Amino acid sequence: MEALGVTEPTLLEHVLMLTRVEKFMNWSRATSVWPVTFGLACCAIEMMAAGASRFDFDRFGSGIFRASPRQADLMIVAGTVSCKMAPILKNVWDQMPEPKWAIALGSCATCGGPFDSYHTIQGVDKIIPVDVYIPGCPPRPESLLYGFMKLQDKIMSSSLADKYRELFEPPAQSPIESVEPIDLIHEGSQ
Amino acid sequence: MSHVHDPKAAPNRKINLPKTAPVPSPGAHAADVKATQAAEEAKWQKTLADYEIARANAISEGKEPPKPPVRHAVKADAHDMRWPVPVEAQDPDLHRLRELLGGAVEECFEQAGELVCQVKKEAILDALTICNQDVALRYEMLADMTATHYPGGWGFNFSIVYHLTCIRRRKRLRLRILILEGFEPESATQVYPGANWLEREIYDMLGVRFANHPDMTRILCSEEWEGHPLRKDYPAVGLGQRDIDCREDRSGVLTRKTMEAAGHLGINLKPLKAE
């Protein structure tokens, strides 16, 4: 087995036979990614244009923009995140149920863009984990579609085992040891 | 995660305070022109004197004397650009204003077709009321209002400008006051209700408070914000409020703590208050 270049399956993979189910799950998640309507600035207009007739985001099965973050899978952070907006953005992100993904649309959400000033967060990835970065100021709708297809690829290649590790295996250096737990806004599924 | 107030840690947080206070006025402009001419004249005289010395030296050493300097005439400007010079007030509105306000008017002039009237800071409410209610003036709308910080100003730190519009006569007027740090001018909301947010913005951005304002709170930045961003002594990249970085925080607890410290988190989640 080693000679063939196949690594020893981990305990998790022994216990769970995941491949087919996992593929189907990933496929179903990737094929119906519902974004939350969350426009911040200029890029939101291009996001709307991407949903409109000429580009038609709905072709990928993701045209159902949900207004409530509880029902959405994807947050397209379209625009500049200001210091005042950051807690709200984080809150909306926390309200979204797992599994969830984020696209940083535009330079501002990616790295602060042209707004190197006192009131802008220099990239939304400082607050929430971002899966796909789309540069441009604002990016054309085609870029959004391409980024979205990349996100689909990412979802298709994701693995339940990775998720398990991320959730239950502790990180090498936990930065939260010194912090006492606080009330979360909602209980997750347990 | 914490706020960085140390300029050494963030070198681009350094600021250069301006030395001068650019407040346009005809007198200042005339003085400026005069000073420029005097400087040029002095330069020319120095050139002449230098030439004389050089010539005397050359003659005494037996060399050929240098060419005498030529004073160039001011070149005709090849550009499509004419700097608009502030001129004395000619518009009847300004005369009327001066008549009504009397000694409260400090300066009246026109620049680039704009009417400017600088009044005493205590008289601003009177001036606004007169502009709004006088039959001959009737400036119905406060189009804009803003302030400028002059750390290098002599006798003042801020100028506040009011841009008034008369819709019926299609006229515009700028009122200006100069104030010191700590002075609270009367709020314009009593005359123009639309000044409410404008004054809040000035307070938020520059730290000028207004007396008798109904709701003198910050408007653009959050309530807990430190400093007033549009002051000249405030670095463009802020005092560190934006430098949140929670990328290492996998569980999100730390992020939440930071966010809570920043306030405004309990949106729509606070329990209903019983009566």
Place this chain on the structure above:
Amino acid sequence: MFKSQEMEINMGPQHPSTHGVLRLKLRLDGETVKYCYPVIGYLHRGIEKICENKAFFQGQVWTDRLDYCSAISNNLGWAEAVEKLFGITVPRRAQYLRTMLNELNRLNSHLVWLATHAMDIGALTVFLYCFRDREKILDIFEAFCGSRLTTTAMRIGGLLEDVPEGFDKMVKDALHAVRTGLVEYETLLSENRIWLKRTVGVAKLNADDCMAYGITGPMLRAAGIAYDIRKAHPYAAYGEMQFDVPTRPEADTYARYLVRLEEMRQSVRIIEQCLEGLPEGPVMAKIPKVLKSEVGEVYHPTEAPKGEIGFYLVSEKGGANPYRFHVRAPGFFNAQAIPLMVQDSLVADVIATIGTLDIVLGEIDR
């Protein structure tokens, strides 16, 4: 026996119809709004501070992002303000092209307004139709300056380049699309009973209140005052154009809808005049490579699709960048009037009000 209690509710910052990140604190009695307090600043990016640290040439880039639905109006306002400050005369061809681009931009902005306003009231299809026609205008922008939204179309002293080949055909196509599109929108909305019920008499704001609160643009014109800066203080080539200023006396949402639609027709008219009378010549004035200012102060108002956008500049002696830069954004004043307009109306009317104000948070928060 039963206790009744007013309910406080936050509309926004994340809400489908607050056009970005406006937040309204509402106190409701049932569905009736008893108190409304708008909170802004969620998109405050410090554009004024940034522009104070950038050269006169550079500042325009940030004006694109003020009102991102109508970037060219902001560009024009900025360029004209700097030109007024320096006393620059712009060539006539550039003036005409600027006028044309500005009017195209007005069409673009009004289309976005109609799209979002109609969607807020529930008419999904109008949204898609407006965006379909808007794409044609965006194509023109893209051909002219390489970007769809953030155009940076003007230069101080004129334009960077002359128009590309086939420009007038593109413009004519777009105008045709808009003209036919307008018929479609009117078919779907103008006489639709539900649309009338939702808009007639909703969010009234009479002329005196408009003036007291500094509200300009279509809002003021729908209150019966024919004040248009293009007529009152003509700039660019508007002095040479023939167009009407539409007004309505009703001062409600429906009147604003009609005024804006009529404005779109007038814009089409202006663009056609520009195309016909486009003069030959250079598009850029002769100005030095680096602008060094004297001591000056200027406030320049122009008519953006949403109202009066004014740029206030203070310059110091020998400075390459403005000492103080301030934007008078129309949306700032419009948003301020929300409490006045929604008092004692229903929650659904708040949505219609936000739609009819045509606010864009980018320029409100700056």
Place this chain on the structure above:
Amino acid sequence: MPEMTLVQTLLIAFIQAILIIVFVFVAVPLTIFSERKVLGFVQQRLGSTRVAGRLGGITGLMNRGMWWMGKIPIVHYFRGLPGLVGDIFKLFIKEDVKPAKADRLVYLIAPAISMVAAMMVYAVVSFYPGVLFTIPSWVPIIGGLPVAGAMADVNVGILILLGIASVGVYGIVLGAWASNSKYPLLGGLRSAAQMVSYEVPLTLSLLVPVILAGSLSFGEMTRGVATGSSPWAIPSLVFGFFVYMTCGYAEVNRLPFDMPEAENELVAGFHTEYSGMRFGLFYLAEYINMSVVAAIASAFFFGGPWLLPFGLQSFVPEACWWIGQPHWYIYVAKIFFFLFVFIWVRGSWPRYRYDQIMAVAWKYLIPLALVNLVVAGLVRYFA
């Protein structure tokens, strides 16, 4: 018809239930899918045409297939259909969030109430009042027995139908209340008032076919209205239809009456706090209710399985060996037509305001329905 034992009755009912569930769970996802496609058609765009995945494996086959489907005139509307499976399965495996301050029990059962109420209505809906098909004789126990086109065509069918349908509002109101959040609360209040108001004209308008047919049983009514009513009854049926359809739109919260979940006003209305399949249940319940409204409209006002336009029904054979009972298909086709109308209306009209909706119900629809009822009674009496 031979006398059946209890076991046989139960088994037959079970088969009928399975058939109805199959019908519902084919019709509803198709409606959801065609909502996207028809809206796309109205709005000059394509709607969903592809599924996720690279051009390899099963997803590749699907995407290639859909690319070829795009070349065929009518078939190309069905591109993207596999994505629907993904939608539903994704909702199943999505995290199920319960708000911390929610009333747990009520929060959990509210979507089920909605769903069950919507599904139970189908018990009395008669697809065809006679025998739908006969079970082959080789089947044990129930071999040779007929399967009727209605699960329980009881003689008070219309009462049961209205009764169960009005239970559905409890799902919405309870779910909204239990979420302990403000937007859902507003949505729930709107929904309660709206549904209670619209129950009245809805019932009044349904009384017209009851009077004309002289029966309360679903199948009897359908047949009675379709075959036995006089030409004088047509005006009152037309008015009754319009009143009924208006109320039906309001009852299932569709545009222009989608107050409880008005997306642009109340974020997502009563189900703002629901996620995963609980939200999915509300979502499905809405579409099942739509199909119920469409089924009732086509049964009582459009001749149900009996009538076709231009008298074409006389050419329909009584039974056909290869498709079974043909009238059933006519009825289902009519249901789908009305579902299409639901979507069409959504694409065309804006939304009413809350108080205006109430005004429509109390000021216009109820008086109109009452007058219509009197007219129908007179027609019944004299003609």
